[in-house]
Amino acid sequence: MKLKAIHPTIAEAIELPRLVALGDNLFGAAFNLMKLLPARHILDRAREEGLLHPDSVIIETTSGTFGLALAILSALRGYRLIIVSDPVIDEPLKRRLEDLGAVVDIVQDPAPIGGYQQSRLDRVAELGQQYPDHFWPSQYENPDNPGAYAHLAEFLEEALGEVDALVGTVGSGGSMCGTATALRKSFPHLYAVGVDTHGSVLFGGKDEKRLLRGLGNSLMPKNLDHTVFDEVHWVSSAEAFHATRLLHRRHGLFMGGTSGAAYMVAKWYAERNPDQAVVCMLPDEGHRYQDTIYSEAWLQEKDVWLPGLPDEPKLVDQRDECDGEWGRMLWGRRSYVDVIGEEFQP
Numbered sequence: 511m512k513l514k515a516i517h518p519t520i521a522e523a524i525e526l527p528r529l530v531a532l533g534d535n536l537f538g539a540a541f542n543l544m545k546l547l548p549a550r551h552i553l554d555r556a557r558e559e560g561l562l563h564p565d566s567v568i569i570e571t572t573s574g575t576f577g578l579a580l581a582i583l584s585a586l587r588g589y590r591l592i593i594v595s596d597p598v599i600d601e602p603l604k605r606r607l608e609d610l611g612a613v614v615d616i617v618q619d620p621a622p623i624g625g626y627q628q629s630r631l632d633r634v635a636e637l638g639q640q641y642p643d644h645f646w647p648s649q650y651e652n653p654d655n656p657g658a659y660a661h662l663a664e665f666l667e668e669a670l671g672e673v674d675a676l677v678g679t680v681g682s683g684g685s686m687c688g689t690a691t692a693l694r695k696s697f698p699h700l701y702a703v704g705v706d707t708h709g710s711v712l713f714g715g716k717d718e719k720r721l722l723r724g725l726g727n728s729l730m731p732k733n734l735d736h737t738v739f740d741e742v743h744w745v746s747s748a749e750a751f752h753a754t755r756l757l758h759r760r761h762g763l764f765m766g767g768t769s770g771a772a773y774m775v776a777k778w779y780a781e782r783n784p785d786q787a788v789v790c791m792l793p794d795e796g797h798r799y800q801d802t803i804y805s806e807a808w809l810q811e812k813d814v815w816l817p818g819l820p821d822e823p824k825l826v827d828q829r830d831e832c833d834g835e836w837g838r839m840l841w842g843r844r845s846y847v848d849v850i851g852e853e854f855q856p
């Protein structure tokens with residue numbers, strides 16, 4: 511893979527991360543916006559398959575970075591875009607989406623089961639009827655989401671030679687499952703550590719309000735392949751926010767909250783496994799979080815201010831043994847049913 515001096519657009523220029531040494535054996539994969547990778551791959555594939563035409567309307571449900579990536583690409587390529595979101599969408603993101611020409615459609619009420627995520631899906635279905643020639647990228651289900659990360663795996667392999675462990679947060683599952691699966695073609699021993707948060711259903715928890723956004727989920731995405739993970743961690747918002755600011759203070763890396771969550775776990779893992787080359791996924795930049803994660807007043811107001819981080823996670827056999835505190839489980843590349851004992855119940 512050759513580095514190009516001139517890129518056709520900013521999207522191609524920034525879709526791969528910068529690799530930054532965060533310790534002797536720990537490398538941060540620092541993205542401007544990780545979701546550009548799946549968004550571009552999904553749109554390219556849809557165009558190739560004839561599902562997306564110049565006058566199609568793209569409709570997607572998101573209150574996060576996937577929407578921003580779609581909005582950048584839609585602006586560059588001239589597609590009309592409707593982003594369905596809910597009242598928790600933050601103002602800085604909403605403004606950027608609208609500035610890029612996207613229509614932001616906010617649902618007002620959560621569904622009784624599946625909360626806002628379900629009511630957003632219902633709204634997507636409604637809009638789909640209004641625009642018969644629409645394209646729905648569907649990041650939670652579309653196999654081109656994890657498929658996009660083969661490109662990242664190739665980049666990591668070329669840059670580092672060998673990767674022994676990959677640590678990253680899980681939302682749709684696309685980045686961790688896609689990258690780990692592609693890396694295992696060369697390194698079958700690759701140890702995959704998934705980072706989730708309390709109040710998320712992904713690895714057996716119950717759906718509850720979450721302050722830390724981007725990781726975790728209220729619904730079970732098809733793109734989450736549980737059998738990819740060797741180990742799963744649950745971190746609290748307060749821990750993730752503290753770690754995000756440490757990443758900034760120690761390494762000058764100004765990143766979002768999911769980067770802090772991954773960094774806390776990866777640092778702990780890398781120190782305990784000094785013979786392994788560990789890669790930590792840092793999915794987005796910090797600007798959007800200036801008035802929240804990077805504001806001491808906001809942290810105090812939300813009661814998520816921490817003076818320091820715990821030294822280590824609690825090792826648990828059951829998900830609920832670590833409610834509210836940093837916990838880890840040896841998932842052992844098992845399915846959800848094998849670990850939890852029953853199929854996921856929405």
Ligand SMILES: Cc1ncc(COP(=O)(O)O)c(C=O)c1O
Pocket residue numbers: 574575576679680681682683684685686723724725766768769793794
């Ligand atoms: C900021 C941020 N970090 C991490 C993730 C999790 O990535 P994935 O959806 O690939 O599991 C997301 C997902 O939207 C995100 O927005």
